Amino acid sequence: xxxxxxSREKVVxxxxxxxxxxxxxxxxxxxxxxxxxxxxxxxxVYLGYRNSKDSPKRxxxxxxxxxLRYEKGRLIEEGPFDYGKRVIFGIRPCDxxxxxxxxxxxxxxxxxxxxxxxxxxxxxxxGMGCREPQTTCFCTSLxxxxxxxxxxxxxxxxxxxxxxxxxxxxxxxxxISEYDGFNDAEKADLDMKEKxxxxxxxxxxxxxxxxxxxxxxxxxxxxPFWSDLHxxxxxxxxxxxxxxxCHCFDIEDETVNDKGVRRRNWDSCMFPLFTLHTSGxxxxxxxxxxxxxRIMHKFNYFVSYWGDTACVGxxxxxxxxPVNMDLRKVINNINHG
Amino acid sequence: xxxxxxPYPVRIRRIIIENDTRDLKTFELVFLNKEDExxxxxxxxxxxxxxxxxxxxxxxxxxxxxxxxxxIKFTVKKMGVVTTALHxxxxxxxxxxxxxxxxxxxxxxxxxxxxxxxxxxxxFTTLRSAIVxxxxxxxxxxxxKITCIYGARNxxxxxxxxxxxxxxxxxxxxxYVTVDKLNGxxxxxxxxxxxxxxxxxxxxxxxxxxxxxxxxxxxxxxxxVLTELGFPPDRIINSLEMRMKCGIGKCGRCNIGNRYVCxxxxxxxxxxxxxxxDEY
Numbered sequence: 001x002x003x004x005x006x007s008r009e010k011v012v013x014x015x016x017x018x019x020x021x022x023x024x025x026x027x028x029x030x031x032x033x034x035x036x037x038x039x040x041x042x043x044x045v046y047l048g049y050r051n052s053k054d055s056p057k058r059x060x061x062x063x064x065x066x067x068l069r070y071e072k073g074r075l076i077e078e079g080p081f082d083y084g085k086r087v088i089f090g091i092r093p094c095d096x097x098x099x100x101x102x103x104x105x106x107x108x109x110x111x112x113x114x115x116x117x118x119x120x121x122x123x124x125x126x127g128m129g130c131r132e133p134q135t136t137c138f139c140t141s142l143x144x145x146x147x148x149x150x151x152x153x154x155x156x157x158x159x160x161x162x163x164x165x166x167x168x169x170x171x172x173x174x175x176i177s178e179y180d181g182f183n184d185a186e187k188a189d190l191d192m193k194e195k196x197x198x199x200x201x202x203x204x205x206x207x208x209x210x211x212x213x214x215x216x217x218x219x220x221x222x223x224p225f226w227s228d229l230h231x232x233x234x235x236x237x238x239x240x241x242x243x244x245x246c247h248c249f250d251i252e253d254e255t256v257n258d259k260g261v262r263r264r265n266w267d268s269c270m271f272p273l274f275t276l277h278t279s280g281x282x283x284x285x286x287x288x289x290x291x292x293x294r295i296m297h298k299f300n301y302f303v304s305y306w307g308d309t310a311c312v313g314x315x316x317x318x319x320x321x322p323v324n325m326d327l328r329k330v331i332n333n334i335n336h337g
Numbered sequence: 338x339x340x341x342x343x344p345y346p347v348r349i350r351r352i353i354i355e356n357d358t359r360d361l362k363t364f365e366l367v368f369l370n371k372e373d374e375x376x377x378x379x380x381x382x383x384x385x386x387x388x389x390x391x392x393x394x395x396x397x398x399x400x401x402x403x404x405x406x407x408x409i410k411f412t413v414k415k416m417g418v419v420t421t422a423l424h425x426x427x428x429x430x431x432x433x434x435x436x437x438x439x440x441x442x443x444x445x446x447x448x449x450x451x452x453x454x455x456x457x458x459x460x461f462t463t464l465r466s467a468i469v470x471x472x473x474x475x476x477x478x479x480x481x482k483i484t485c486i487y488g489a490r491n492x493x494x495x496x497x498x499x500x501x502x503x504x505x506x507x508x509x510x511x512x513y514v515t516v517d518k519l520n521g522x523x524x525x526x527x528x529x530x531x532x533x534x535x536x537x538x539x540x541x542x543x544x545x546x547x548x549x550x551x552x553x554x555x556x557x558x559x560x561x562v563l564t565e566l567g568f569p570p571d572r573i574i575n576s577l578e579m580r581m582k583c584g585i586g587k588c589g590r591c592n593i594g595n596r597y598v599c600x601x602x603x604x605x606x607x608x609x610x611x612x613x614x615d616e617y
Binding site: 067068070073074075078079080105106110111113114115117118221222247248249250251252253255258260262267269274275276277278279283284289293296297300301304305 | 338339342344346389390391394417420430431433578579580582583585586587588590593594595614617
């Protein structure tokens, strides 16, 4: 693996070089949160972020996306539509893991989803290791290292006055070659990088037990636990919208006069309409069934279907829940209940 | 890369009003492109997403049999936005279809066995597909005795009436058509609920497999009858319905536990259903 270093100031110039050749998306400071947004200058990038409020999953799976266009009842244009060459700068290891989990759903031997796949293939991921995890972070419990470069094309570690860039793929190599301000990393830089990663890992204090959780849930479908759990939930679904692994969607037609588009929109298992039959029958009638579905899908069904847990421990559902539902506590209660 | 969300264009060749209530119509569809028809190879029990641009898509069981060439057909109940839009269409108009999706009736297990088909109301569509398939030419000898019990509220609500009468005349299928209330109608010959008729006819469970499809209430009372007759859960085959969008195991809503009805179903044996959570 090749490693390069660049000074703090030069990162901005590096990003400037990329802009124009790619659509560059990076963490940007909004009024009271951080979000990945398209940047027109390196100065807009906020490098002191811990993580973005929303998951970058929308770059592969947008909240709303046109699937096809029709006119007078006939198909006139078929997607996937071109989103151009995009660079995601500064994506965290947990969110990259989220991409790989979505990949299991959208690109498998049964059906390959071209809307997801074309975006995935044209995107370049510049990951960035965490220095200051949040108190709600619990990625290490899910086997994710806050300094892990898995799945990235390039991976950055902030070592103080400098950034270490690991080149992991040919796409990453290509990006590095766009800019001549890089130097080869020295041993001291690499040692520092190691230390930063280790420190970050240390700082993640919350641990939840995932091993054995799937088996525990196997026998819990009828457990009274679910009747209490959902009680404070107001069904707002913010947990699923912000989750890097939630992938449920709706397909809707939008028509004005004779012309329209078929869209794929995010949907959520927390909404009663999600499973409502036209007949009026609803297999997940109350919050109890919907909360159970959300937890079961992440920690049981997804495991048996795809061999992995559908959670990356990013803590977004914990930070943003309006009624303070804490997934870590839920897991602990299941384990010890 | 093939786009699984792109519907094939099909022309409505014929529309048949199936019942007196006029909320059940059968649509015979013809592919506009020969290649699409080649791609759409199905087995009885599967479903497809019917697509009306501007209204949306709806998952509907395939009522025709692959032995019927040159068209596919669907019987659709007027229920929501898409099915109402479909009901408002006329012969000659073009709609979209994508699929076929899901699994099919377990013909590999059914071969060499007697077959009991039990249907109720308008949930007779994919069962009709299975019957036409089994009765067809060379296929017939792959199966033993075929018994069919089919019921509806009254004579006017029975679907595929001309075909039912034709099957009643055949010697290679034993037909028992019944209605909840006869109201003096000359046909069918029988009055009574499906579970009661099943009990009365008492088809043998020996080397036999049963396909059941109908409203919840019919299933609820028919299963105990079948169990009493000696049908084990792995030889009672059901077809489920669920709200669906993608049809290909991605949109996340039609699961029962860790099975997607669209991909791992819609056909499940009672043995499988007994293992699955009661959430359907």
